[in-house]
Amino acid sequence: MTGPPPGPFRPGFFRSPLRGPRLTAILGLTLLVLVTIVAVTGFLSHAAYQPDLGDNGLVEPDLPLTFFDWPTGPSWLYALNQGLHVNVGLVAVPWLLAKLWSVMPRLFAWPPVTSAAQATERATIALLVSSTIFLFVTGIANIQYWYVFDFDFVQAHYYAAVVFVAALGVHLVVKLPVALRSLRGPEPRDSPLVAIAPDAPVLSRRALLAAVGGGSAALLVANAGELVGGPLRRIAFLAPRRDGGFPVNKTAAGAKVTEAMTGPAYRLVLAGGSGGEIALSRDDLLALPQATHTLTLGCVEGWSTRQEWTGVPLRELARLAGAADPSQLTVGSLQPKGILRRATLAANQVADSRSLLVLKVGGADLMPDHGYPARIIVPGLPGVHNTKWVGRMEFRA
Amino acid sequence: MRRYGASPVHLLAHLAALALAAWALVQIPGLGNWQRIVVWLVAAVVVHDLVLFPAYTAAGRLVGRSPFVRVPLALSALLALVFFPVMCGKGEGAYTRVSGTEWDGYAERWLLVSALLFAGSAVLYAVRSRT
Numbered sequence: 249m250t251g252p253p254p255g256p257f258r259p260g261f262f263r264s265p266l267r268g269p270r271l272t273a274i275l276g277l278t279l280l281v282l283v284t285i286v287a288v289t290g291f292l293s294h295a296a297y298q299p300d301l302g303d304n305g306l307v308e309p310d311l312p313l314t315f316f317d318w319p320t321g322p323s324w325l326y327a328l329n330q331g332l333h334v335n336v337g338l339v340a341v342p343w344l345l346a347k348l349w350s351v352m353p354r355l356f357a358w359p360p361v362t363s364a365a366q367a368t369e370r371a372t373i374a375l376l377v378s379s380t381i382f383l384f385v386t387g388i389a390n391i392q393y394w395y396v397f398d399f400d401f402v403q404a405h406y407y408a409a410v411v412f413v414a415a416l417g418v419h420l421v422v423k424l425p426v427a428l429r430s431l432r433g434p435e436p437r438d439s440p441l442v443a444i445a446p447d448a449p450v451l452s453r454r455a456l457l458a459a460v461g462g463g464s465a466a467l468l469v470a471n472a473g474e475l476v477g478g479p480l481r482r483i484a485f486l487a488p489r490r491d492g493g494f495p496v497n498k499t500a501a502g503a504k505v506t507e508a509m510t511g512p513a514y515r516l517v518l519a520g521g522s523g524g525e526i527a528l529s530r531d532d533l534l535a536l537p538q539a540t541h542t543l544t545l546g547c548v549e550g551w552s553t554r555q556e557w558t559g560v561p562l563r564e565l566a567r568l569a570g571a572a573d574p575s576q577l578t579v580g581s582l583q584p585k586g587i588l589r590r591a592t593l594a595a596n597q598v599a600d601s602r603s604l605l606v607l608k609v610g611g612a613d614l615m616p617d618h619g620y621p622a623r624i625i626v627p628g629l630p631g632v633h634n635t636k637w638v639g640r641m642e643f644r645a
Numbered sequence: 646m647r648r649y650g651a652s653p654v655h656l657l658a659h660l661a662a663l664a665l666a667a668w669a670l671v672q673i674p675g676l677g678n679w680q681r682i683v684v685w686l687v688a689a690v691v692v693h694d695l696v697l698f699p700a701y702t703a704a705g706r707l708v709g710r711s712p713f714v715r716v717p718l719a720l721s722a723l724l725a726l727v728f729f730p731v732m733c734g735k736g737e738g739a740y741t742r743v744s745g746t747e748w749d750g751y752a753e754r755w756l757l758v759s760a761l762l763f764a765g766s767a768v769l770y771a772v773r774s775r776t
Contacts, residue, residue, distance in 0.1 A: 341727055348693065355694060363650025364769045368659045374690065375666055381689035388727055393736030393743065397685060399678040407676070408686070410669035418662035422655065450710045459716045470724060470758075486728040486756040488736075491746045499745045617745055 252358035260496070262353045265446035269430035269439045271453055275347040276427055282340035283380075289333035290409055293548060296326055296630050302578050302592025304633070306402040320600040321528075323627030324554075326547025331475040334391055334550030338471055342463030346456070348377070353441055361411070369422060376415035379408045391549045392488045400483065434543040474551040481551075489551040494609065497547060497631060500616040503583040505637045507616075510582070514621050516605075520643035521570030530621040533607055536560045537567070542600045547631040557625045559606035562598045571643035574598055579624055580640035597626045598643075605638060713770040717762035724755055 252258050296318045299305035319325065361367045383405060390401050397404070430436070451459065473484030481490055489495060500510075515527040539561050546552040566574050577598045581589040597603055603626040607614060614620040619636025626634060649656055675681045701722070708714050729734055732752040741747055 309650075338727065341725055349698065352698060354696075364648070365650035365655055368656070368663075372659055372662055372666075375663075377693070378686045378690045381693050382686050385689060386685075389730055389736075392728070392730040393739040394730035395736065395739060396730075397681065399682050399685075400676060403676045404673075404682050407669040407672050411666045414665035414669070418658045421658040443776040449711045450715065455712065459712075459719065461721055462716070466720050466724055466758075467727060470728065479651075485758060486724065486731060486751060488731050488740065488748075489744075491744060496744050496746075498743055502742045502745075 256353075256356035257358045260444045261356070263443050263445060263447045264457055265443060265449045266451065266453055267350055267353065268435050268442045269424075269426070270435050271456075272347065272350040272441060273427035273430045274352055274457065275343060276423070277431075279340060279343040279347050280420070282336055282343060283424065285332055285336045286340060287409060287413060289617065290405075291631065292329050293326075293333060294406060296329065296596060296628075297633065298592065301489060301576060301594060303587070303590050304592050306587065306594050307406045310427065314493060317594055317596050320597055320627045320629075322499075323602070324544035324546065324552070325628040326630050327475065327544050327552035329551070330546055330550045331472070332549055334387075335468060335472045336386055337384065338467040339464040339602070341388075341467060342460045344380065344384065344615050346460045351441065357440065367451065372415050373410055376419055382408045383412055449592060457503075471550075477553050486549070489547075489549070494553055494555060494618065495551065496617040498617075500620075500637070503581070503637065504585065505582050505616070509639075510621050510637065512615065516622060516638060517640045518565060518569035518643070520574070520645070521566070521568075523568075523570035526569060530607070533560055533605065533622060537564055538607075539601065541604065541625075543602060543625055543627050545625065545631050545634060552631075555609050556611070557604055557606045558608040558611070559604035559622070559625075561601055562593075562603040562605060562624075562626075563601065565641060566598055566643055567604060569641070570641050571645060574643040574645060576644040578642045578644070579635040579638055580642070581635050582637040582639040590633070590634045591635050593624075593626060593629075593633075596643040597629065600629050605641075707748065711770075713766045713773075717759075717766040720762055721755075721759040724758065 255261065295316070297304055297306060298318055299307060306576055320488075357596065361370070371596070386397060386401060390405075395401070428524045433441070439441065448602070451528055468485040469483065471484050473480040473482065474487035474489040481487070481492060484490060500506075513524055514528075515529060516533065518526040518528065537560065538558055540558040541557060542554065542556045544552050562577065563572075568576070570615070573595070575595050578595045579591050583589040593603075604624070606619070606623045606625050609615075609618060614623060619638070622638045623636040624634045624638060676682065693695050701719075704718075704722075705715060708718060727734065728751070731748060732755055734748055734751075737748050
């Protein structure tokens with residue numbers, strides 16, 4: 249029998265004195281806590297889009313994850329969910345890199361396969377590493393508007409997350425007992441992770457963990473400020489969303505909404521009620537009972553804005569249309585193209601007294617880029633489902 | 646189970662996970678441009694294991710063994726690794742279309758923060774080596 253090929257396959261190639269089962273266990277368990285938060289908030293975000301309603305599904309609702317109504321309170325619920333998803337994801341990056349570094353000798357184990365069990369295990373670890381890096385890279389590129397992937401981000405990110413959860417689950421079945429054992433007992437010297445001929449240490453293990461945590465802190469400071477408005481957003485020195493005030497997520501020009509569409513000829517059509525179709529001008533809307541609420545609008549990308557919104561409560565419009573207590577409301581934009589020009593709201597969202605067809609923000613008329621003549625705000629709803637330039641509202645009994 | 650090499654739980658857990666993962670993977674051909682998704686999934690492992698890992702290992706050897714050099718360098722490199730798209734303006738066209746504003750000063754702020762990290766580490770080193 250011939251020996252291993254040269255290079256990393258030879259025992260003694262990896263020389264860091266820090267590698268060992270205990271370090272890998274600490275890194276792995278920390279990473280486990282972080283990616284659990286990221287995965288749970290990711291699937292919750294999928295549920296918040298209510299993919300089982302109307303054309304809401306950016307991904308087909310194959311998995312039974314939407315068995316509950318997404319709540320309308322607190323209004324910052326979705327902003328918080330996405331703030332956790334994005335920022336805990338960033339915090340996890342150095343732990344992921346360190347964890348992969350700590351187990352690198354295992355990648356070059358020789359012989360590469362010793363049994364059917366071990367081959368199966370290596371195949372699932374390949375899926376785990378591949379789906380994990382894929383999720384991090386696509387997510388990090390997406391929050392920076394770098395659509396370098398020429399596939400649908402949402403669908404690919406979702407199905408890769410399912411692969412990730414499956415592969416992580418079985419990895420835990422195999423490795424969680426090993427990790428807990430290596431935290432309790434003395435460090436085994438015969439582990440394949442422990443260097444045969446270690447270099448003198450550069451850092452202690454504690455210092456390495458502190459440095460990894462420092463990496464997390466640096467990424468958090470660099471980005472987390474965009475989660476809230478105000479001066480904190482300027483601290484976030486590398487956040488893609490540092491623009492102050494009331495950030496725009498789609499300009500009227502970008503949405504191809506023209507002045508001709510929003511001028512005096514503008515009419516909002518209410519449909520689906522017993523009163524037949526009703527057309528209302530903006531002046532008609534301003535003459536209806538108004539309400540004002542301060543609510544947070546949260547974006548899937550992990551930034552948010554809190555504003556004082558004034559407009560007609562949606563349940564008021566439902567009553568006017570002759571469809572009190574509707575089971576659903578589909579809101580259509582004047583925007584001619586794009587999958588997000590329609591969004592369907594559930595019964596609890598229409599019924600909430602704080603859900604508004606907004607005409608004014610901070611006491612002033614809506615800006616064209618924020619959805620003039622009228623836009624939706626529903627507390628706790630993903631940002632892009634708060635349809636702008638509303639042209640049609642279809643109630644379902 | 647002697648031939649398999651592990652317990653029935655091991656085999657069943659792997660079969661369950663592989664079945665669920667396979668379910669997700671067979672959805673991919675129904676998605677637009679699915680070949681690229683597969684390429685990205687494979688490239689993710691290859692780029693990390695055979696490019697990024699050797700690159701930072703070599704860089705670590707190159708800069709020497711002092712943690713006062715390695716740690717701030719690693720932090721600066723980590724910020725660059727995660728935020729290079731915004732620093733290089735990779736998504737600037739899309740960002741401007743969406744927001745109506747422009748990106749400004751990202752690479753400069755990263756350089757300033759890096760300068761701060763290196764200077765801070767130098768001060769720490771000087772203080773430590775005097776005591």
